Amino acid sequence: MKKITEILGLKEKESAAVAEKLNELLANYQVYYxxxxxxxxxxxxxxxxxxxxKYEELYDDAVEKIDEIAERILTVGGAPLHTFEDYLKVSSIKxxxxxxxxxxxxxxxxxNLEVLIKMEREILPVAxxxxxEGTxxxxxxxxSQQEKLVWMLTSFMK
Incomplete structure (x- = not known):
């Protein structure tokens, strides 16, 4: 049977790098959540x-993103981190x-959003x-969603 990256037409070595960056993002989202x-x-x-x-709305959104990121890691042939021990080792968010x-x-x-956005921007050239294209x-x-959220939250706090 063919590897998932082969079926999807993704470059295997580069997809492994995508999965690694997504795992870092996953760890940070878990701590943010x-x-x-x-x-x-x-x-x-x-x-x-x-x-x-608002915090409930944000954590509901974060948990959806966590699931999407983990599933994307699997889609590109990786294995998502899944222990808090691993998340805390990898996460830049404290x-x-x-x-x-x-x-x-x-x-x-x-x-936390600043860290996530920076990390997401770093994933784009790797993907x-x-x-x-999926990633x-x-x-x-x-x-795009987080840029709007940052604008709204900073406006709220002024």
């Missing part, structure tokens, strides 16, 4: 109702602890070298 859960549970203050709902006010949680979210489309959509 957990940070959002903590902010959702622990937010306090006058912006509680708005941010409690777990946030004891943050419960609007300013500190929102600053952390924006910092292009693999002639991997290019997926990651380009994420970047």
């Amino acid at each position: 957990q940070n959002l859960r903590g902010f959702h549970w622990n937010i306090k203050g006058e912006r509680f109702f708005v941010l409690h709902a 777990a946030e602890k004891d943050k419960n006010d609007a300013a500190s949680t929102m600053a952390a979210v924006l910092n 292009e070298a693999a002639e991997d 290019l489309a997926l990651i380009s959509d994420y970047i």
